[in-house]
Amino acid sequence: MANPDYETIQRILAGEKRAYAELIDRHKDRAMTLALRMLKNREDAEEALQDAFVRAFNALSRFEWKSSFFTWFYRIVYNVCATVLSRRGDESFSSVDDDEGVTGELPSLDKLPDTDYEGLEFRRIVQREIDRLPPVYASVLTLFLIQDLSYDEIVEATGLPLGTVKVRLFRARGMLRDAVIGALDEGSQQSSQRKVALKP
Amino acid sequence: MNHLSRQQVFALIDGQLDDAEERTCNAHLAGCARCRNEVALQRSLDTAVENLPLERTSSWFTERTMNRILRAGKQSLSYRILQHVGSAVAMVAVLVVLGYILSSPSELLVGNDDSASSSLFSSWKTFYNNVSAAVSQNATRLNNVFAGQTATPVTKIIATTLLVLVVLAGLDRYVFRKVVRMKI
Numbered sequence: 490m491a492n493p494d495y496e497t498i499q500r501i502l503a504g505e506k507r508a509y510a511e512l513i514d515r516h517k518d519r520a521m522t523l524a525l526r527m528l529k530n531r532e533d534a535e536e537a538l539q540d541a542f543v544r545a546f547n548a549l550s551r552f553e554w555k556s557s558f559f560t561w562f563y564r565i566v567y568n569v570c571a572t573v574l575s576r577r578g579d580e581s582f583s584s585v586d587d588d589e590g591v592t593g594e595l596p597s598l599d600k601l602p603d604t605d606y607e608g609l610e611f612r613r614i615v616q617r618e619i620d621r622l623p624p625v626y627a628s629v630l631t632l633f634l635i636q637d638l639s640y641d642e643i644v645e646a647t648g649l650p651l652g653t654v655k656v657r658l659f660r661a662r663g664m665l666r667d668a669v670i671g672a673l674d675e676g677s678q679q680s681s682q683r684k685v686a687l688k689p
Numbered sequence: 690m691n692h693l694s695r696q697q698v699f700a701l702i703d704g705q706l707d708d709a710e711e712r713t714c715n716a717h718l719a720g721c722a723r724c725r726n727e728v729a730l731q732r733s734l735d736t737a738v739e740n741l742p743l744e745r746t747s748s749w750f751t752e753r754t755m756n757r758i759l760r761a762g763k764q765s766l767s768y769r770i771l772q773h774v775g776s777a778v779a780m781v782a783v784l785v786v787l788g789y790i791l792s793s794p795s796e797l798l799v800g801n802d803d804s805a806s807s808s809l810f811s812s813w814k815t816f817y818n819n820v821s822a823a824v825s826q827n828a829t830r831l832n833n834v835f836a837g838q839t840a841t842p843v844t845k846i847i848a849t850t851l852l853v854l855v856v857l858a859g860l861d862r863y864v865f866r867k868v869v870r871m872k873i
Contacts, residue, residue: 506758507755509758510751510752510755513754513755517746517750518743518744519743521743521744521745522743525744531744535746535747535750538746539750542754542758543754543758543761546758606730606734611733611737612737612740612741615734615737615738616741619738619741634735635738659695659696659699662695662699662731662734662735663695665734665738666734669734670730
């Protein structure tokens with residue numbers, strides 16, 4: 490199957506600059522999701538994304554198709570967002586300790602009542618908790634689950650070593666899991682208290 | 690077998706276990722409700738994250754980005770032209786100011802006070818005389834440009850300052866970029 494990005498890029502390089510709008514439309518929402526997960530601010534994310542698209546356009550003639558366009562482009566988005574974070578003085582992004590693992594033990598789920606893992610409430614909690622994840626973990630988790638990138642593609646997109654990618658992904662999922670379970674647990678306790686309070 | 694660890698749960702879901710490890714984990718899951726629940730939770734979490742709605746950019750994002758790209762292309766042409774014009778103006782300005790100053794340095798640089806002579810000053814005068822001789826032809830022409838006008842030292846200093854500013858503006862890419870952006 491023909492690669493639509495390849496065809497579009499050939500047209501752009503042939504001088505049809507306006508064809509770049511097609512690339513933007515094709516990738517902007519996925520890239521925006523990554524930028525927003527990292528920067529946690531819609532305005533900053535959109536500005537960073539715009540910078541990334543401009544940089545990608547200027548570097549398009551040097552793109553060698555060693556990876557897919559979107560992997561290459563995500564790397565630009567990731568780097569632009571990382572720069573914004575460092576300008577903000579957010580040291581958590583650069584000084585994360587990747588050696589510090591999440592414990593292998595899983596807290597028991599016994600306390601939780603039967604939870605509808607596909608319900609609206611569950612999804613709402615997941616959305617809220619992923620928004621709260623530190624950028625360093627949210628970025629890798631987004632690339633893996635939302636952008637559906639493989640480990641190798643994440644390595645390509647972030648410039649991080651494979652071992653670091655695996656550790657961060659492991660921690661991100663662990664943190665998200667614990668946060669969601671915590672929220673569900675808290676919700677079920679509040680629900681029980683309300684029931685007790687309503688009893689005559 | 691103990692309960693599955695986090696690593697095992699993630700590896701199982703991601704298909705990262707080898708055949709033997711996968712068989713062992715599945716055998717454990719068959720008899721352990723707690724681990725089955727954990728795997729189900731993790732799968733649901735992954736699915737929920739995968740299915741989260743994508744974040745939308747503002748409706749004018751593409752248009753605005755394209756405008757920026759296309760305008761940058763146009764700007765770069767005007768920027769290059771401005772740079773060349775700026776450099777040319779700066780070079781001419783340097784030549785004019787040098788010729789002008791060297792044609793009558795006694796007023797502008799040291800006044801008419803010969804008593805200020807020292808060995809350093811003598812060296813400077815020698816240097817000046819050499820340079821002056823070299824540019825005398827141009828200096829004469831430049832003096833002709835200002836023929837009939839009497840420039841006071843203050844006027845010359847102001848003119849020199851202005852020309853230096855032009856030189857800086859012409860040579861400093863940053864200043865020029867700012868100028869272009871401000872559309873002055």
